[in-house]
Amino acid sequence: MKRKKSPSGFTIFIWVFLIAFTFWTLFPFFWGVITSMKSPGEQYSTAFLPHFQFKPSSYAWQVVLGQAEGERTRQGLRNSVLISSLSSLLVLFLGALAGYSLARFRFHRWKNKDIATWILSNRMFPPIAVAIPFFLIMRTLKLLDTIPAIVMAHVVYNLPLAIWLMIDFFRELPEEIEEAALIDGCSSFQAFLRIALPLSLPGIVAVYILCFIFSWNEFLFVVTLSYRKTMTMPVIIAGALTVRGLDFWKVSALSLLAVTPPVILAALTSRYLIRGLTLGAVKE
């Protein structure tokens, strides 16, 4: 521990760098909060201290949540919550089953790792490549601008990752517990339902939250598959761009509504977020 004795220039450099980087990272969020507290007359000012430099106003929030546009915003939030939770639930159901099968059993004609790799390769597709056929399929099925269309799209988008992560979570469970249960007369299905599933609960919750975040943030499928009734928060932000330009106060308030839920969820599950984003390549 020789290094600790010298709080040298190096240490100072490190702290300056870290603080600068933290400031840089947080500034856009901070500015969004400040701008959402400004009245339209002050929206372009550089004042940043509420009460001291400018009088905080709830105008933006009144417009966004109140009579003028409240219905639209609430609908957006409702759609976002509904689509994200529903699609993640489906992903989890399909993903846990497939993950368990690939983690516990051996396939012969196709090797397990070939199946798993093929599944993951679905994650690599550029969404725009699928968006056009999706649009045409949903149009044929008369499902454009409906919740099921977007849920179905988000399930395809998240399922490969969920299966891939669930394989890992199930493999981390010691197989012996399930084997002991089988010897005690449990059926394989009971072993899965009563033992493997509860034991991997942290992983299951993490996958659910991850998929929820990805679905909440997803933009391209929603913007191509919906035009009025089923817009989610990200699309509503984009809709705030008018020919007159941007109303800063309004876009700030809407962005905050869209940004806060996934950011809080990510903070709660920070360990798993990186694991999910790196497709399981990094484990903490």
Next chain:
Amino acid sequence: MSEGKERTRFIKVGFLAPGLLYLMIMAVFPLIWSLSLSFQRWKAATASPRVFVGLRNFFTIFFDDPRFWNSLRFTVFYVFIVVTVELFLGLLLAYILNERIRFRNFFRVVFLFPMAAPPIGVAFMWRMLLNPDAGIMVKMMNNLGLNMVRWLTDANLTPFVLMTVDIWEWTPFMFLGLLAAFQALPVELYDAAQVDGASRFQTFRFITFPLLLPIMITLTLLRAIDAFKLFELVFGITGGGPGTSTESLSYYIYTVGFQYFDLGYACSLSWVFLGIVLFISNFLLQRLRKEV
């Protein structure tokens, strides 16, 4: 006993089948349909009928579509710059925070924010910060004597503005990924190096770097594939402009498909794009491929 075997078999196949079927129906089938459309001329906005044109769309892409080549050039350039900068900044941060334990969890959570926020929200927040007339960043830069307005109107400079936002958004990804990798490094090696009197640089060069290299390659590939699909930032900040200077491949295909409704051609473009992405993905998949 044979009944038990039957049931086990049911679980083995029955559990995997729904997920696989879903992917077949919802991912593979649309792609195949898109492939068949890519051999047709189908301008849905006009009354002209769908016609089979063979490979003509692909000839147009490769030999007669400067806008495609422009978007490809922009996207490749963009990916190269952002991934390089993010890797180095992330490495630096991870190296620093690996040593200084204090407040590490605080930083770890703070740096998640940009990644967890919806990219389109990020785009609009930055669009406001960078607004040429009223953006706070532009004003602050002006006070420092730097004229930012040119950056937002000059087609040669706007790509760098988008890159800055991308670097803001995704450096934390490299950082947190590498930080986790740093923590997994065996302590004994460092003790040995210290006993042998290795300098800080030598320790990094001969121990940390080689051990970290595999994960660095994986993270770089992951990030590159993701950056290649760049869409939201372009949509939200520049709309591809000025001119077509910041038009990414995804955005170009989106324009052709959903604004010009030239569906056949958009599908051909999609397949060229898909080919490129799958080619790069192949390297990543080989690395991630594991014994399951």
